[in-house]
Amino acid sequence: MGLNSKPLWLGCVLFLAVLLVIVALFSLGVGAVNIPLQKVLLSLTRGRGTPEYTILFAIRLPRILLGLAVGGGLAIAGVMLQGMFRNPLVEPYTLGISGGAALGIALNIVGGGPAGIGLFSLPLSGFLGAVGIIALVYLLAARGGTVKLSRLLLIGVMVSFIASSLIMLIMAMTRTEDLHGIIFWIMGSLQEPNSSLIRVILCVSLGGLIVALMFSVDLNALSLGEEEAFFLGVRVERLKKILFLLASFITGCCVSVTGIIGFVGLVVPHVMRLLVGGDHRILIPTSYLAGAIFLILCDTLARVVMAPVELPVGVITGLLGGGLFIYALSRKGASF
């Protein structure tokens, strides 16, 4: 990628966008009931009222949209955090956000959360847990208006450990039915019956993509190091806060709806960096698309591999993502 790489960038984005459409159509077609592509396309144009229509639009399409939002959202959160910390092991969950959300959920399930808001109860408690942890980590890490990155990372990891310990404590003291609920949630799933929640997550995720893109040049400067970014005129302290809060907010929203889906935020940014390079102006959009493709594909596999039994999607993302990652690393010319 160089001065004349703009057509190449456009090509990458277009290619991934087309791939996303293909994967989405494929995912619409397969499942407990297989619907051939022709029928899928036919149902898309007309066919309201048929059983296929219901399966496609009430069950599979919402899952695909949620997969797009969460896969893309986690991937760009990973890109931002890895770029900011200049550490390839950081991922959206490193700073304790998943732990906070899980703690919120566990407390809700055990304590019998607020009744009356029904379907919103679990996501809300997950979101509150995530926000609580973000605020805690931020307040502990910020000192006199400046945030030291190494400190932020360490505090995030420690808070994360404390949250997991508390969850284990809750699980040890809880009844079996509740235990099942907690474990099920922690494993993560794209099944979400509430369509307005899906809409909210889509808006957060796409909005996050736009904001992340606006800061992509600053992020390029920051990936040279804080001092270097400062010399390039970047307001470093402000940028660090924006990136941390943005990545945390996206992650918190995703996690509170789908549970903990690991590996997307770690692996996708890595693989894309190997493919398109370290320039965040291209890394962010391609990672978003690749994250969406990856998660939709994993979810489709989770649905069909042992149908009608559905596997936890986290199992597939872990196996597939880990395998893919090791392959990418062992390829000749990989710079790690």
Add this chain to the structure above:
Amino acid sequence: MGGSTMLAVKDLSCGYGKRVVLRGVSFGIKRGAFVGIIGPNGSGKTTLLRAINGFLRPFKGTISLEGKGIHQMVRRSLAQKVAVVTQSPEAAPPFSVEEFVLLGRVPHWGKYQLLETKKDVEMAERAMALTGIAYARDRKMGELSGGEQQLAFVARALAQEPRLLLLDEPTAHLDIGHQGQIMDLLRQLNREQSLTIVVVLHDLTLAGLYCERLILLNRGRLRKIGPPQRVLMKGVIEKVYQTTVRVMQTHKKGRPIILPVAGKGV
């Protein structure tokens, strides 16, 4: 030398946290000057550079660039005037040389501008041509040798179109050939582009050969300032560096050559 003042440092005290590194340092640098900062390890050279470029806030005193206090200036507009080449980082940036040099244009970009303009590309090309690193433009920074990396860092600083260029030991870890290449390049930029240059150097002979003025720091205080012949004197160096040296002179201009004297028997 004449000309107006580029940089004025008045009664500067500066450091980290509560530790004071520099005390009461004052000096001025004229437009178009080529100034070297020398001194023993820990004497505050890098700290002085960090104060001049605004990274460290002084405890006391003022630093002004072309008559304006640098801490009253917006970050971005300071970056449009001052470029910095730090000691190369241990981890190479994840960019190709071309992408890296183009980052030098960022201070000139509008808010939320995402794509480079024609002018940005031209300036980056010019900077790569001037430093002679254009041949490696598509290589990753991590694949370059130490000397090539240093040239890429200078190229990025030049793409910034600065009026003042600050460098922190640009010749560290380089062989004698690359040392000469970097210093010749700086002299050329100083003379042909009338770029004001302030460079921290460890090698006293190199500093004496290339710089018109030297600032000698010792234990956080300004020990001596002036042309090389007046700063690099045997008595001064031996006292500041606490060692024995021999001082010779070049044939043409009488620039000092400093030789370390090992033990007492030489």
